[in-house]
Amino acid sequence: MRRNRNPNLQPRFDELTIESIDLEAQGVAHRAPEPHPETGVLPEKGKVVFVRGALPGERVRAEVVREKPSFAVAELTEVLHESPLRVTPRCKHFGTCGGCSMQHVEPLAQVAIKQRALExxxxxxxxxxxxxxxxxxxxPAWGYRYRARLSVRYVEKKGGVLVGFHERASSYVADMTECHILPPHVAALLVPLRELIAGLSIRDRMPQIELAVGQSDTIMVLRVLEAPTAADHARLAAFEDAHGVLFWLQPKGPDSIHPRDPARAGDLHYLLPEFGIRMPFKATDFTQVxxxxxxxxxxxxxxxxxxxxxxxxxxxxxxxxxxxxxxxxxxxxxxxxxxxxxxxxxxxxxxxxxxxxxxxxxxxxxxxxxxxxxxxxxxxxxxxxxxxxxxxxxxxxxxxxxxxxxxxxxxxxxxxxxxxxxxxxxxxxxxxxxxxxxxxxxxxxxxxxxxxxxxxxxxx
Known part of the structure; x- marks a missing residue:
């Protein structure tokens, strides 16, 4: 992201060979050794450079966006020699949205990289x-995320409301119209949710949606800094009826959550059929995603x-x-x-x-x-x-x-x-x-x- 670049940093482009990948899915490379500016001593290895989006074995061109005494961070600008592990990301928001960082890696290779990271x-x-x-x-590699925290921002200059994950390494909300790690029925609601919230009186007083998908029901907890009006409730009820989801409201801390309409609170649970267990949970509980x-x-x-x-x-x-x-x-x-x-x-x-x-x-x-x-x-x-x-x-x-x-x-x-x-x-x-x-x-x-x-x- 260009906004992450230090404005005082003079543009620098490096050609690097990526040696490995770190726990943040950044390629790890070393610059060619340079003599120490005072002693003239040539180190065995040059400075470490972390290259976002680069894969092991690749030769890349990258723009440095952050320079520290012991390391640098760079953005990938060109792949000169491509890894066989590289694939085309499915989502058009990849690289901007911070929800995923490895869609450019073949799924089985992702697992191997994580195994290597553990070892x-x-x-x-x-x-x-x-x-x-x-x-x-x-x-399953797609549609698996049954729990998520989506940010909401009313951005007048962008024409309305944004609903989604934060942009990568940023407090901005990604301008998302699709998502492939959310369950399909939830991903299909990203644009309708934007339109719904834009029509509410509290559109600029709703910073977050907590998503919880259970075996039978899908609940969205709306963090509300002001109480919805009667007209807002009517819009929310119509959305519930049209899309088969249920809204809960959270005016304060997690313990303040309650169904928007007590008559349709929903039933969140997941199953562990091998053990005959039915596990109830609340929308803001920690459960595996x-x-x-x-x-x-x-x-x-x-x-x-x-x-x-x-x-x-x-x-x-x-x-x-x-x-x-x-x-x-x-x-x-x-x-x-x-x-x-x-x-x-x-x-x-x-x-x-x-x-x-x-x-x-x-x-x-x-x-x-x-x-x-x-x-x-x-x-x-x-x-x-x-x-x-x-x-x-x-x-x-x-x-x-x-x-x-x-x-x-x-x-x-x-x-x-x-x-x-x-x-x-x-x-x-x-x-x-x-x-x-x-x-x-x-x-x-x-x-x-x-x-x-x-x-x-x-x-x-």
Whole structure:
């Protein structure tokens, strides 16, 4: 994007050979070495240049948009020698919209790149190599994003309202008329939503739409800074009737959400049919964006955990019970721990709704500050499932590393959405606690993006 260029930077164009790709899906290259301006010493390698849109093995011409002492960032201007991995992006907004960063990469190659990124993180951050690389979990490449946060902006000079993802590396909203990672029935509403909101009295007081697609209903939560008028409600109701969606309103924080019309609140849930689980959720709850991949993920995690009928299992960062409830169909007892009491209450309600409350228990704890002594008070569990947010589970890894052999579980399965924090925590388990990294592999939860989800298995 030209607006990202430092205005004080003199234009510079480099011809570069791309050596690898980073976690942001940028090509990584080195300039030819240049002597140090003061010492005259010639370094072994030149400055690192990150080239947006370039692929490994390509020879490219790129314009530098940001220059730092240790690296530079450049925009691809011309591909001089093209990688066989390069494909034509399906979406016309690719390169402007920030929703995707890898549509120019063949889908199977995307998975391979993410696997390499995971292995590189494990090695460079943790000095670790898994004894086994797990087969990647992959699924449909398009129409998979059942959860999304769309920004809304009223831009008078552009003729109305914009609805979509932010532009890449920008606070601007992309001028989107199509999207191929949203479910088709939602993508088809991008233009009608613009027209709808442009006709509301609060068109400039609605900054965001939270999308949640369930098994049967699609709900859009409108962040409203002013209450809709009666005329606004009539327009919204007509849109619901015409397009088969339901609007909820959020005047303040996430807890303030409520159905626009209480008579048609909708029913959000997803299914885990392999375990006979029906999982209700609210429109602003954290759930996996890709329902198809989530089913495979839960099945893979439970298989890798190797749960036996008499086992006691600990599910850490349990959320709504995405893993807790399936595990309860296999084990004698499952105890879920989560930082939020509200989520704990919801997980218990979900267990009750599925008739497995007797095999589950839940507690609210701050797992980011947990100690070995606190873990010891929980009692002995045969297996742990750990599914933290991007921050990882460093305190928990340190606590597990310090447990005595008789206190340790027989196996830990760690599900991660950030390979860097996974590698950090794995290093603590292995190098400080003597655990073994038995296996690791990637989960392509977000095709066409640079997000790397992964799973690792540890044994004492």
């Amino acid at each position: 590189d993180c494990l090695w460079h951050v943790g000095k670790l190599k898994p004894a086994q690389v797990l087969p990647p979990i992959a699924g 890709n329902h198809q991949i989530n089913r495979v993920l839960v099945d893979r995690a439970t298989r890798l955990l190797d749960v036996q009928r008499n086992d006691r299992v600990l599910d850490l960062f349990c959320g709504l019970g995405n893993f807790t409830l399936p595990l309860a169909t296999l084990a004698a007892q499952v105890h879920g721990i989560e930082g939020s009491q509200t989520l704990v209450d919801r997980a218990l309600a979900n267990a009750q709704a599925n008739g497995i409350a007797a095999k589950t228990s839940f507690a609210a704890r701050n797992l980011f500050e947990v100690t070995t002594e606190e873990v010891q008070t929980w009692g002995k569990f045969d297996r742990w499932l750990v599914d933290p947010p991007r921050e990882g589970a460093l305190a928990l890894a340190r606590a597990a590393a310090a447990l005595s052999p008789v206190e340790r579980p027989q196996r830990i399965v760690y599900v991660s959405c950030n390979p860097a924090t996974l590698a950090r925590d794995a290093a603590v388990l292995v190098h400080e606690g003597g655990w073994r990294l038995k296996s690791a592999g990637v989960i392509n939860m977000f095709p066409h993006t640079s997000h790397v989800e992964s799973m690792a298995v540890f044994e004492p």
